[in-house]
Amino acid sequence: MKHTFFAVVGAIASLAVTSVQAEQSIVIGHSLSPTSHYGIGADAFISKLTELSGGEFTGTQAPAGQLGGERDMIEGLQIGSMDVVITSTGPLGNFVPEVFALDLPFLFRDYAHARKVLDGDIGQELLAKIGENQLVGLAWSENGFRHVTNSQRAVKTPADLDGLKLRTMENKVHMEAFSEMGASPTPMAFPELFTALQQGVVDGQENPVTVITASKFWEVQGFVSLTGHVYSPAVVLASPILIDGLTDEQKGWFAEAAKASAAATRAEVNRLEEAGVALLRENGMEVITDIDKAPFAKLAQPAYAVYTDQYGTELVERIQAVE
Numbered sequence: 001m002k003h004t005f006f007a008v009v010g011a012i013a014s015l016a017v018t019s020v021q022a023e024q025s026i027v028i029g030h031s032l033s034p035t036s037h038y039g040i041g042a043d044a045f046i047s048k049l050t051e052l053s054g055g056e057f058t059g060t061q062a063p064a065g066q067l068g069g070e071r072d073m074i075e076g077l078q079i080g081s082m083d084v085v086i087t088s089t090g091p092l093g094n095f096v097p098e099v100f101a102l103d104l105p106f107l108f109r110d111y112a113h114a115r116k117v118l119d120g121d122i123g124q125e126l127l128a129k130i131g132e133n134q135l136v137g138l139a140w141s142e143n144g145f146r147h148v149t150n151s152q153r154a155v156k157t158p159a160d161l162d163g164l165k166l167r168t169m170e171n172k173v174h175m176e177a178f179s180e181m182g183a184s185p186t187p188m189a190f191p192e193l194f195t196a197l198q199q200g201v202v203d204g205q206e207n208p209v210t211v212i213t214a215s216k217f218w219e220v221q222g223f224v225s226l227t228g229h230v231y232s233p234a235v236v237l238a239s240p241i242l243i244d245g246l247t248d249e250q251k252g253w254f255a256e257a258a259k260a261s262a263a264a265t266r267a268e269v270n271r272l273e274e275a276g277v278a279l280l281r282e283n284g285m286e287v288i289t290d291i292d293k294a295p296f297a298k299l300a301q302p303a304y305a306v307y308t309d310q311y312g313t314e315l316v317e318r319i320q321a322v323e
């Protein structure tokens with residue numbers, strides 16, 4: 001009788017161990033709050049992956065730069081210390097230089113243009129290029145059109161940028177563009193930004209309404225100018241060390257989960273593009289909306305050379321030609 005009892009216990013224990021071993025939990029890192037457009041995308045990724053895999057894979061999000069800035073997290077993917085990351089393309093150009101083309105100022109006309117480019121041949125070509133640099137580009141997601149905020153004054157013309165200490169991403173196209181427009185750019189990882197604004201280390205920064213609201217920048221910035229100077233893509237990246245260990249079926253689950261993530265993030269960007277400006281005003285920011293973008297675009301144009309000097313104008317012209 002005793003032997004039967006222990007045999008049954010042993011069998012149950014081994015089943016439990018097997019089911020635990022079968023479940024793999026992945027971590028999705030990003031730099032924003034858990035309820036931001038990236039956090040919503042991370043949750044959508046996890047839900048879809050869990051659904052498609054029947055629970056074989058689950059996941060958690062590591063928000064708010066817990067695992068480092070975007071550049072750190074991308075490096076983590078390359079060495080396998082990170083599983084999946086939702087990141088802007090800002091720092092990605094340091095790993096995949098061709099991606100700098102996507103961060104050129106005033107290149108994309110509007111959201112429809114940007115999404116059509118990224119969801120078409122050009123987007124697929126750049127995801128393949130990402131794959132040549134110890135990364136896996138699963139899907140194009142979205143950060144949004146970037147606007148200038150600062151603590152000093154209403155920015156209506158480039159002259160208002162003169163001398164402003166402006167945090168930029170670690171992106172040489174953005175740094176050159178803001179130098180040309182008259183500001184004094186300081187590259188900085190996102191997790192350091194709120195404190196730097198609070199302490200006056202920098203006067204301002206530039207980010208989409210999605211990020212400004214998620215980060216409550218109204219607590220440290222009095223002015224926002226809707227310059228829309230750069231369309232900031234985001235991308236769902238995975239570690240090749242994780243992906244190479246999967247079956248083709250499992251790889252398909254990750255690809256579908258990334259698409260679901262991007263769709264959820266874009267939906268939240270759409271919502272905040274409508275509701276976000278009112279939220280900024282409600283929280284005390286002076287919102288400058290009647291911006292003439294032409295003088296900014298003219299001054300920022302030389303920043304294109306950061307990309308075209310090395311890669312020519314072909315990709316830029318292809319992007320501009322997409323209707």
Ligand code: EAX
Nearest residue numbers: 031087088169190207211
């Ligand atoms: O990707 O660093 C930035 O300003 C980015 O827009 C932010 O991390 C979201």
